[in-house]
Every structure is written in C-alpha cells, then in structure tokens.
Amino acid sequence: MISERPLEITSLTKVFETPEGKHVAVKDFHVRIRPGEFVSLHGHSGCGKSTVLSIVAGLQSATFGGVVIDGREITAPGLERGVVFQSPCLLPWFNAIDNVILAARQAHPELPSAQHRAAAMRYLSLVGVGEFARSMPAELSQGTQQRVAIARALSLEPRFLLLDEPFGMLDSMTRFELQDLVLELWERDRKTVILVTHDIDEAIYLSDRIVLMTDGPEARVGLDLAIDLPRPRERRMAMEDPEYFRLRGEVIRFLEHSGNQFAKEAA
Amino acid sequence: MLKTLENTALAFTGIVCMALLWALLSATVAPDLPSPLKTWEESKLYILHPWDKRGEMDQGILRMAAYSLFRVAKGFFLAVLIGTPLGFLLGASPLFHKMFDPTIQVLRPISPLAWLPLGLILFRQSEPAALFTIALCSMWPTVINTMQGVRSIPQDYLNVAKVLRLSPWKRFTKVWLPATLPFMFSGYRLSLGLAWLVIVAAEMLTGTPGVGGFLWQEYNSLIYSHILLCILTIGVVGFALDRLMGMAEARLRAA
Numbered sequence: 001m002i003s004e005r006p007l008e009i010t011s012l013t014k015v016f017e018t019p020e021g022k023h024v025a026v027k028d029f030h031v032r033i034r035p036g037e038f039v040s041l042h043g044h045s046g047c048g049k050s051t052v053l054s055i056v057a058g059l060q061s062a063t064f065g066g067v068v069i070d071g072r073e074i075t076a077p078g079l080e081r082g083v084v085f086q087s088p089c090l091l092p093w094f095n096a097i098d099n100v101i102l103a104a105r106q107a108h109p110e111l112p113s114a115q116h117r118a119a120a121m122r123y124l125s126l127v128g129v130g131e132f133a134r135s136m137p138a139e140l141s142q143g144t145q146q147r148v149a150i151a152r153a154l155s156l157e158p159r160f161l162l163l164d165e166p167f168g169m170l171d172s173m174t175r176f177e178l179q180d181l182v183l184e185l186w187e188r189d190r191k192t193v194i195l196v197t198h199d200i201d202e203a204i205y206l207s208d209r210i211v212l213m214t215d216g217p218e219a220r221v222g223l224d225l226a227i228d229l230p231r232p233r234e235r236r237m238a239m240e241d242p243e244y245f246r247l248r249g250e251v252i253r254f255l256e257h258s259g260n261q262f263a264k265e266a267a
Numbered sequence: 268m269l270k271t272l273e274n275t276a277l278a279f280t281g282i283v284c285m286a287l288l289w290a291l292l293s294a295t296v297a298p299d300l301p302s303p304l305k306t307w308e309e310s311k312l313y314i315l316h317p318w319d320k321r322g323e324m325d326q327g328i329l330r331m332a333a334y335s336l337f338r339v340a341k342g343f344f345l346a347v348l349i350g351t352p353l354g355f356l357l358g359a360s361p362l363f364h365k366m367f368d369p370t371i372q373v374l375r376p377i378s379p380l381a382w383l384p385l386g387l388i389l390f391r392q393s394e395p396a397a398l399f400t401i402a403l404c405s406m407w408p409t410v411i412n413t414m415q416g417v418r419s420i421p422q423d424y425l426n427v428a429k430v431l432r433l434s435p436w437k438r439f440t441k442v443w444l445p446a447t448l449p450f451m452f453s454g455y456r457l458s459l460g461l462a463w464l465v466i467v468a469a470e471m472l473t474g475t476p477g478v479g480g481f482l483w484q485e486y487n488s489l490i491y492s493h494i495l496l497c498i499l500t501i502g503v504v505g506f507a508l509d510r511l512m513g514m515a516e517a518r519l520r521a522a
Contacts, residue, residue, distance in 0.1 A: 089424065106433070
C-alpha cells in the first residue's frame with residue numbers, strides 16, 4: 001500500500017554558497033519516518049533543523065541526497081504537505097477565513113466556492129477560532145493568528161504536517177494551549193508530523209521520536225531517541241514520570257556534549 | 268481643531284508675506300514684474316469667467332486648466348499603463364532587471380524638452396508628441412516604485428504562495444498585487460506630479476491650448492501679468508492633484 005511507505009530523508013546534504021566560500025550546513029542527514037508518526041527535529045539553534053524541514057517542504061532544494069515520499073523524490077512543495085511557519089504568515093490583506101479559503105480551494109478546485117467557505121469555517125472552528133473568521137490578521141493575537149495558520153495548513157487536507165518552530169514566538173500559556181491543540185489534532189487523524197523545535201519539553205510531550213541533530217556545520221543525526229511514553233499524554237507527566245526524567249536527561253546530556261562530540265563518542 | 272486653525276492662519280500669513288515680497292520687488296528692482304494688484308486687474312476676466320471661450324487661445328483659466336488636466340490625464344494613464352507592468356517585470360525577474368535597469372537609469376534623467384522634438388518627428392502632430400513626452404517623462408517613478416514593491420514582498424508571503432501551490436495568476440492577484448499596491452500608489456503619485464510638471468513644457472513647445480500654451484502665448488504678446496496668472500494656476504492645480512493622490516493613497520493604506 002502506497003500510503004504505508006515512509007517519508008524518507010536520505011543522505012541529505014545542503015551546501016550554501018557564501019562570500020567566505022562553501023558552507024556545508026547539513027551533511028548526510030538520514031531519517032526514515034513512518035506514516036502517522038510524530039517526529040521532532042531538535043538541536044542547538046542554527047544546527048540546520050529548519051533547513052531540513054524547508055527541504056522536506058520543497059521550499060529549498062538539497063545539494064545532495066533528498067527526500068522521498070511514496071517512492072518519489074520531492075522537488076517542489078505539494079498539497080500533501082501542509083506547512084506551518086514560525087510566524088503565522090497570514091496574508092494581511094485577507095481576513096482569517098479568506099486566508100483559509102485560499103488553501104481550501106487548492107485542495108478541491110473542482111468544488112463550488114460555497115463549499116470552500118464551509119470547509120474553511122469547519123477548520124477554523126476545529127482549531128477554536130471560528131468566531132474570528134471575519135477578523136483581519138492584524139486584529140488578532142499571535143496565538144490566534146497561528147491557529148488560523150494551522151487551519152490553513154489543515155484545509156489542504158495534507159497527509160504530512162510540517163511545523164517549523166510554530167510556537168517559538170508565543171508566550172508560554174499560549175504555547176501550552178497550541179501544543180495541546182496540535183496533539184489533539186494528531187490524535188484525531190494521525191497525520192505524519194515533523195516538528196522542528198528548540199524546546200525540549202515540547203519535543204518530549206508531543207513526539208513519538210526525537211531526532212537530535214549535531215551542531216552545524218555538517219550537521220547530521222546525532223541521536224534518534226524513541227519517546228515511549230504512553231498516550232494520551234498529560235502535562236503532569238513532566239513533573240511525575242521517571243521515564244520522562246530519563247528522556248529529558250538524555251536529551252540534555254546530548255545537547256551539553258555540544259552534539260558533535262557526543263556523536264563521535266557514540267560512533 | 269485649534270491646531271488646524273492655527274496652521275491655516277500660519278499658512279495664510281505665509282501667503283501674505285510672499286505677496287508683499289512680490290509687490291516690493293515689482294515696485295523696486297523688477298519694474299517689468301507686474302504687481303499683485305496689476306496682475307489681478309488684468310487677470311480677473313479669466314478668473315471671474317473661468318469657463319468662457321472667446322477664442323482658441325483666449326479662454327477662462329479653468330477651461331485652460333481643464334485642457335491641460337485632460338492632456339495630463341491621458342499622458343499619465345499611458346505612463347501607468349506601460350510603467351506598472353514594466354515595474355513588475357523588473358522586480359520579478361532578476362534577468363530582466365540586469366538587462367534593462369542600466370538603460371532605464373540612463374533614460375530617467377532626460378528632460379521633457381529633449382524628448383519633445385523626437386515626439387514631433389515621430390508623430391508629426393503636436394498632440395501625440397505631447398502625450399508621448401508626458402508618458403515617457405512621468406513613467407519612471409511608477410516603474411521604479413513598482414519594482415521596489417515587488418522586490419520587497421516579504422519572503423514569508425512568497426513561501427505561503429509556494430506551499431499552497433498557487434497558480435501564477437493567483438500568485439499575482441492574491442499575493443503580488445496586494446503586497447505591491449502601496450508602493451505602486453506612491454509611484455503613481457510621483458508620476459502624476461511629474462506629468463503635471465511636463466505639461467507646461469509640452470504645451471509651450473507645441474502651442475496647444477492649455478495653461479502652458481497660454482503662458483507662452485502671453486509671453487510672446489508681452490502680457491506679463493497673465494504669465495503670473497498661469498504660474499499660480501499651475502501651482503494650485505499641482506498642489507490639488509498631489510493632495511488628491513495623497514488622500515487616495517492614505518485610504519488605500521487604511522484598507
């Protein structure tokens with residue numbers, strides 16, 4: 001079955017041409033993601049985790065290697081991959097629902113526009129901001145805007161959700177709310193999720209697996225950590241569960257060894 | 268409210284000061300310069316009956332201004348029609364930009380007085396030559412602002428367009444155009460100002476009825492007060508045009 005094929009990132013290498021010469025940001029990055037899996041990419045800032053996600057999204061191209069979905073290499077963005085960026089990136093000249101309709105129409109161009117509107121409204125309600133459908137982005141809080149952005153990504157009806165530090169700019173209360181929202185959405189239909197984050201607790205709380213990247217340049221997979229905490233998860237876990245402490249410790253130990261060293265020791 | 272009143276009073280005082288200086292100059296060092304009073308006496312026929320038509324080049328000042336405005340509108344429309352797509356192309360395509368930007372930078376500073384003879388040769392008639400000159404001279408702010416607007420579309424919006432796989436047409440109407448609109452309008456405002464600036468030169472050389480043409484004719488007929496009438500009219504109309512465009516621009520930004 002085609003949908004059972006994993007998303008595969010194979011020997012992904014990204015070289016940037018800079019005035020000072022070639023900069024190898026990511027080298028031989030290798031990850032295989034099962035359908036329905038929730039995977040976090042984690043590492044020190046600037047390690048190239050966003051670069052990897054942006055290549056998976058099709059916004060950048062790999063220098064060597066690449067990303068394969070359903071046995072086909074990715075060269076451009078696709079509707080099967082919904083992306084949520086760090087900033088909400090709503091188009092400021094459209095109100096919330098029109099921003100979502102833009103995506104809903106792409107998913108089903110054959111349907112009449114009343115249905116796009118209905119679908120957009122459904123997704124806005126699903127993420128809890130139905131009441132703001134007619135508000136302009138500038139009138140909405142960051143958290144609400146990000147919810148609209150999530151609704152926009154969902155309305156593409158994608159199989160993959162690519163989240164690029166989507167909660168990075170939010171205050172912690174709002175961040176918690178949105179983490180729970182994403183978790184809830186994921187429990188609902190088990191889309192394959194790749195989340196780039198620099199928040200350890202966020203990564204552990206949400207993921208099935210954390211892929212820790214070594215420090216750049218030439219960042220690669222330093223540690224592939226399975227998170228076997230039972231689901232549904234509760235935030236309380238972070239205070240009580242010894243397994244949670246163990247996992248957290250492991251991530252911190254990796255980060256403290258500044259990534260590269262750790263990988264060398266492990267090798 | 269009080270502030271506006273104060274500002275209006277100050278502006279009015281400024282105008283009075285300038286008129287006094289004008290009167291002083293005409294009374295002392297510049298005897299050929301008609302005094303404000305003389306200018307009024309000799310011009311009031313044109314101002315009090317602004318829409319009269321007594322002859323081809325003897326018409327009320329408003330009628331003259333209307334001729335000029337109509338001509339400017341045509342030239343400006345042409346400039347916008349050519350300048351906007353050109354700006355989009357320059358902004359969107361680095362290749363196009365590298366190819367044509369140097370040429371544009373060379374064409375930009377050329378005075379209307381230089382283009383006009385070429386227009387007369389090309390079109391053999393004064394009206395199209397005037398439009399050609401107005402369009403060619405006033406186009407550049409539109410071109411350059413539109414180009415800047417396209418180039419400064421935030422990468423975020425472009426990424427959204429890519430991720431949603433918008434068609435080129437939708438990318439243009441839903442992202443590029445709205446993102447560029449404020450820049451375009453700044454360009455239009457500057458272009459309109461330039462078009463109005465060019466009109467006088469164009470009409471002077473082609474001798475067509477309008478404030479510029481009238482000005483030149485009255486210079487040749489040695490009626491200097493009418494020159495001042497024309498100059499003031501040009502200034503007031505130019506000011507009004509800029510204000511109107513400014514209001515349109517402000518409304519656009521608010522929307």
